[in-house]
Amino acid sequence: MRRLYAVVSLGIFVGGAALLLTAGGKEEIAPEVEKKVVNLGHRATMALLQKLLGEVTTSLEEKGPVATIEYCSKRAYPLTDSISEAFGVRIKRTTFKYRNPKNKPDKYEEEALRYFERFFKEGKNPPKYYVQKVKVGDRLVYRYYFPLKVLKLCLTCHGTPGKDIKPEVYEAIKRRYPEDRATGYKEGDFRGVVRVEIPPEVLK
Numbered sequence: 001m002r003r004l005y006a007v008v009s010l011g012i013f014v015g016g017a018a019l020l021l022t023a024g025g026k027e028e029i030a031p032e033v034e035k036k037v038v039n040l041g042h043r044a045t046m047a048l049l050q051k052l053l054g055e056v057t058t059s060l061e062e063k064g065p066v067a068t069i070e071y072c073s074k075r076a077y078p079l080t081d082s083i084s085e086a087f088g089v090r091i092k093r094t095t096f097k098y099r100n101p102k103n104k105p106d107k108y109e110e111e112a113l114r115y116f117e118r119f120f121k122e123g124k125n126p127p128k129y130y131v132q133k134v135k136v137g138d139r140l141v142y143r144y145y146f147p148l149k150v151l152k153l154c155l156t157c158h159g160t161p162g163k164d165i166k167p168e169v170y171e172a173i174k175r176r177y178p179e180d181r182a183t184g185y186k187e188g189d190f191r192g193v194v195r196v197e198i199p200p201e202v203l204k
Ligand code: HEC
Pocket: 053, 056, 060, 065, 066, 068, 069, 070, 072, 073, 076, 093, 094, 095, 097, 098, 099, 100, 101, 103, 148, 149, 150, 151, 153, 154, 155, 156, 157, 158, 182, 191, 192, 193
């Protein structure tokens, strides 16, 4: 009897583990944990976007697009890092069509980008977020992703050169980012995601 019990519980354990571990080392997340991941991820994302959007808008108005490119390449990272630190997370902006190769997606980020991309391709509203529990290096972390839509204001630097992007602005972009992929967007397009990586101990 005891032996049978051991075999059965082993079976459940193995079955459970198989259920938990899906392809590529990604794991299921318990609903109560997901709630916490989404809450923290969303707050960190909003803090970043509010600040970034505010500062980019002000800089565009006061200094113009060429000087704002300077802002985007110099100020955006320290700002992102300070917000990451304040929330105990690691924030990154990533996309398939990146301007800065530093923002290139890893395999889990690619999965999240593809997840949102599908909705945009079908002309549907994207879900508000996507979450993952993944192994990065030797530790398990949670990831929250927030989809970014292209607004009219973004076209100044991410629209079509010659149409939305002025020649001197395009030149400044090309000088700094010779392999830029981040133009040709239209309003409402899927631009990429804000990714918030959350270590489990921060959720307690
Ligand atoms: C004044 C020009 C300018 C405007 C306006 C602008 N961006 Fe950018 N954007 C840049 C530059 C320059 C970079 C590269 C920064 C870097 O070095 O990481 C960038 C990078 C990004 C990235 C990181 C991924 C990548 O391509 O490297 C995202 C996401 C992004 N922009 C989204 C937006 C969105 C959404 C808007 C509108 C709300 C916007 N941008 C408006 C200039 C601009």
